[in-house]
Amino acid sequence: MPLPEKALIAQIRRMARPGKQGQTDRSVRPTRNAIFTGIGDDCAVLRLLPGKESRGREVLVTTDFTLEGIHFRRDWHPPESVGHRCLARGLSDIAAMGGEPVAAFLSIALPRDLPQAWVGRFVRSLISLGERFGVTLAGGDTAESPNGILADIIVIGTAPKGKAVLRSGAKPGDRIFVSGELGGSAAAVLQMRAEPKKKLNPRDYPRHFYPEPRVELGRILREKGLASAMIDTSDGLSTDLAHLCEESGVGAELESALIPRARVGKPAREVDLDVALHGGEDYELLFTVRPGARVPKQIAGLALTHIGVITRPRIILLRNLKGVAYQLEPRGWEHFRK
């Protein structure tokens, strides 16, 4: 480990609370929603729900691993990208419930030989993404890793009582929408697999290296009561739609011509349909809308595309350009390995 555990904690603490080193009193750093006793005690204390608001809100919790060799490779991903993606996964889960993120916790295990600079760049990027969403790094755990970098991110959020958008609310006849474009992240993985020695420029593949969690979109969809069910596309459209359908006890029919395919690389090219259907880690929002409701073309500057409809038979069909429907199997996103 590059730093003894205590020094690492001190470093993260400094970065997480600029100008407030070493303090742990209850009044430090009030964020939008939380006042807390942060890093440096057995638990973080979150005052999630100040004043009158407290009565009507529920707490959302999500956890996600980021493991070297499974979710990233040190030779392909700069530490800033790893830190950003680590937190983005958790924020995206909060977005998929229509929630508002409040605080993050990072458990991190590091191999002995990891340069200290790597950790600094990783944590700084993670904290900086959090700040954009009013999310504070409020605690976590550190350990020595027997093999590779291991991180687990926990994000805590809130939603008004009974209003979090679940996966289980879709009904036959609901229309299916997706935000943004699909396949952009997987396209980068395919490119890196094809030419493992060549480093990609993150600017040509921003959705892979610096995905943008759709927190504002999720919140607006929940506030407007537009989404009957919602999930984020972390495993890929075919798999995430299967999750949503399973939890709702329904099926779906998609139109292949409607799937919004990402443009990636330099010069930019559109990804193949298969990549858009099965590629994971785009962190767009996939949601269903009741038949009568009007859906704007854009929300929060993000295109919303109508891609299909929820059906009663518990099967997912894809209709191609010729109008022929075939079954769409969930070809689960497999993370890449060394």
Next chain:
Amino acid sequence: MPLPEKALIAQIRRMARPGKQGQTDRSVRPTRNAIFTGIGDDCAVLRLLPGKESRGREVLVTTDFTLEGIHFRRDWHPPESVGHRCLARGLSDIAAMGGEPVAAFLSIALPRDLPQAWVGRFVRSLISLGERFGVTLAGGDTAESPNGILADIIVIGTAPKGKAVLRSGAKPGDRIFVSGELGGSAAAVLQMRAEPKKKLNPRDYPRHFYPEPRVELGRILREKGLASAMIDTSDGLSTDLAHLCEESGVGAELESALIPRARVGKPAREVDLDVALHGGEDYELLFTVRPGARVPKQIAGLALTHIGVITRPRIILLRNLKGVAYQLEPRGWEHFRK
């Protein structure tokens, strides 16, 4: 991985909610404090704070890694012990704040070749410890591990607003107490290191294999307003007292004759003073009490031992049987490795 990720989630879900397979509606499984939408959505939804109670409570969050080769060895620890210790670490952090645990989240990454039975025994033991404390396994993440079993436990609890017992509240003149006995867990590690091929009987070393988090004691100390500062002995007395002193900006003086040493093995023998001073993972509570306050000999059936006093100089001294005081360095608990 022994089970595809989805099957593993389904298995954990069944175990976490006996008789409620596949359901995710909002009303499932009301526990003492929480109603939630559990495993099977992007986030868990916790209704931590039902009704009138909600206004006066804060949320506690703690996370702890359990890594193969760092925190346990598969050849030394049965899966039941690994699952128990994994959750006990988190519960003990809640106990150290005087909090009440509500829900747990388990992120777990498993190597491909791990037998399915191992996972079942691990999870069952973890859930069973949780049930004893009214704690539900409410979610988490699963992944394939590139090397060894990796678990991260998150425990969420609550405490009345402003009442959580921090590490930072000790003042010069406060007396120092510890619950139970010390060194029992480290003694097992020393024994296994000395004879790596010989399996220990967990019954002879219960504090190592099945440590008991001191949740009830912590809660009572908080309710009575007895503890001015508190921490659990996860890293060992010398290190954890140093943490408490550092956060409080004070020092301490201990009496070596007063340190309660565990009796372990068969036939039972008392551990050496060094093991009691520096051995970790006993998960007892170390707390300070204002000079005037009366401390019972026992709380919740657990002996409380007065071991020293908080001092103004920021140094920790140990006074030996001859009355000579020397500086006690925090000889941080180093987890054992392969």
